[in-house]
Amino acid sequence: MSVGLVWFKRDLRLRDHQPLAQAAQCERAFGLFIIEPAWLQSRNGADGNRRPTPVRTCCSRAWAGPIG
Known part of the structure; x- marks a missing residue:
């Protein structure tokens, strides 16, 4: 089974993103x-x-932890 991993460093685009393609x-x-x-x-x-x-x-919300 082939597996692809994309590390989004600073580029969060989903279009025109060669590693994602x-x-x-x-x-x-x-x-x-x-x-x-x-x-x-x-x-x-x-x-x-x-x-x-x-x-x-x-x-920021994820870093703050769970609410409640």
């Missing part, structure tokens, strides 16, 4: 995105680029 050719494909604590604490990333608000919100 290659992984999609496998029988099973997995995506990996690692949340870095420093990434959540800063308004801008280390490279000065603003992070997408929906992703930041989702990651």
Whole structure:
């Protein structure tokens, strides 16, 4: 069985993403995105680029832990 793994570092696009297109050719494909604590604490990333608000919100909630 062929398995594809895509590590989404800073590029979260789903269209026009060559590694994702290659992984999609496998029988099973997995995506990996690692949340870095420093990434959540800063308004801008280390490279000065603003992070997408929906992703930041989702990651911040996950980092805070379960609600309730």
